[in-house]
Amino acid sequence: MDDQAEYSDVLIIGAGISGLGAAYRIHERNPHLEYTILERRERIGGTWDLFRYPGIRSDSDIFTLSLPFEPWTRPENVADGGDIRDYLTDAARHHGMDRHIRFGTHVTSAEWDSGTDTWTLRTQTSDGSAKLYRGRFVFFGTGYYDYDQPYRPEIPGLEDFGGEVVHPQFWPESLDHAGKRVVVIGSGATAISLVPALAKTAAHVTMLQRSPTYMMSMARVDPMVQAIRKVLPRRLAHNVVRARNAAFSVLSYFMFRKAPKFGRWLVRNRTIAALPKGYDVDVHFKPRYDPWDQRMCLVLDHDLFDLIGDGRAEVVTDHVDHVDATGIVLRSGTRLDADLIVTATGLQLQALGGVTLAVDGEEIAPTDRFVYKEYLLEDVPNMAWCIGYTNASWTLRADMTARAVAKLLAYMNSRGYTHAYPHLGAVPMQEKPTFDLEAGYVKRAPHALPKSGVRRPWNVRHNYVLDLVDHRFDRIEESMVFGRAPAQSAPKPPRNEIAGAPR
Structure with missing residues (x-):
């Protein structure tokens, strides 16, 4: 054992929503366990600290996205990225989690030793x-995409452009877009939130898309939410609104999937009503796929539609032929003059934050392992990961995952076990995609994440209601292997600098 290593019972990678939620739930159920959060960045927030482009906001309601144990107190039903980061920072401080964070700590590898039943994490x-x-258990709250490399498709001639080219994942703080002609390439959630923010000061903004995306408008401040909050105590109101919004999300998704023709009609009808009379909705706002084949995008207070009506923004549906010094030439022959090009072209999927994983000296590929109950990996001891929903707020499953890990740790402690892992063995299991979307970032890398099976407990579902039932009646021993490290090699961890601190 390396005496220079700092020891904690639980090592949590990431200080975003997933990591903070795990820290709270683990300590809530296992107050005797020491935990340390390793955060690569210098601030709390994860995604909400990385993305700083104009208009960055949640694409789902904040009450289901926020932490269940920390009520959201601002009036918005959909929140800006900066406010979410501030909220997470306050939550971490309120519950003492900030004292357990090691900032500027990039985990590069995680190595399991069966002789001592401990993980060793190497960091930079x-x-x-x-x-x-070093620690007994590792929790990955690292998200699902590559923080270093966004998706950048080959765009002919882009290097010849005389203006600035930026990707939203790395937005320069000094960039001034005021008075400029801006072209945003892409039509996903990033583009749809970015365009209205840029249009406030830009000369003109064009959203260039290859094909339309489903969009639905939602109020930034929901009158019903405000009414509930006026009559109920803060924490109760938060829970009621959270349950109400989760139910609406589940029911609307169910409706769109079971009645896609009605769903297409509904979206088209509402879009026609929001846009100027005579606007060619079927060219720019009629997707070729059914609702929720890809994640549906959120328009706030009709902002994008209103900007199109005012002429301050436009949507162009075409393909890029090439870029020259002053703009973009499309395959149709149309030209888009630009001073600034924003490539809102998407993310790259990545498992476990790119951390190299090894068990007893043998490197393993997480993408070769099946997922168990949506949070453990086949034959990988004492390690959990967090993956959210594609059709609902990330935190709805993240909190269930955190509770499940806390429950597993309590079970192990009560019986003296020092390791646990799920085992599939020789049972045949068909594979299906972990993310059930036809989105570009999923289709580009279908094997970038650990595998999902087709039957429980190896099936990664995107069904909040069924997951609630499963977690409520979970049999913790199902397909699990438990054991103890040899007594003579069990580690005797030193008290670290925060041992005994209030948490």
Whole structure:
């Protein structure tokens, strides 16, 4: 055992929604366990600290996206990215989780040793030094995409453009778009939130899309939510609104999937009503696929539609032929003059934050392992990961995952087990995609995430109601292997600098 390694019972990677939620639930049920959060960045927030482009906001309601144990107090039903980051920072401080965070700590590898039943995490700190962390259990709250490499398709001639080219994942703080002609390439959630923000000061904004996306408008401030909050105590109101919004999300998704023709008609009808009379809705706002084959995008307070009506923004549906010094030439022959090009072209999927994983000296590929109950990996001891829903707020499943991990740790402690892992064995299992979307970032990398089976407990579902039932009646021993490290090699961890601190 390396005496220089800092020891904690639980090591949590990531100080975003997933990591903070895990820290709270694990400590809530297992107050005797020490935990440390390893955060690569210098601030709390994860996604909500990385993305800083104009208009960054949630694409689902904040009451289901927020932490269940920390009520959202602002009036918005849909929140801006900066406000979400501030909320997470306050939540971490309120519950003492901030004292357990090691900022500027990039985890590069995680190595399991069956002789001591511990993980060793190798990290690189922001000052360039290396440091080791050791622990009994590791929780990955690292999200599902690559923080370093967004998706950048080959665009002919882009290097010849005389203006600026930026990707939303790395938005320069000094960039001034005021008075400029801006072309945003893409029509996903990022583009739809970015265009209205840019249009406030830009000369003109064009959203260039290859094909239309489903969009539905939602009020930034929901009158019903405000009414509930006026008559109920804060925490109760938060829980009621959270349940109400989750139910609406589940029911609307069910309706769109079971009655796609009605769903297409409904979206088209509402879009026609929101746009100027005579606007060619079927060219720019009629997708070729059914609702929720890809994630549906959210328009706030009709902002995008209103900008189109005012002439401050437009949607162009075409393909890029090439870029020259002053703009974009389309396959149709149309030209879009631009001073600034924004490539809102999407994300790259990545499992476990790109951390190299090894068990007893043998490197393993997480993408070769099946997922168990949506949070453990086949034959990988004492390790959990967090993956959210494609059709609802990330936190709805993240909180269930955190509770499940807390329950597993309590079960292991009560019986003296030092390791646990799910085992499929020789049972045949058909594979299906972990993400059930036809979105570009999923189709580009169908094997970038751990595998989902087709039957429980190896099936990654995107069904909040069924997951609630399963978690409520979970049999923790199902397909699990439990055991103890040899007594002579069991680690005797030193008290670290935060041992005994209030959490």
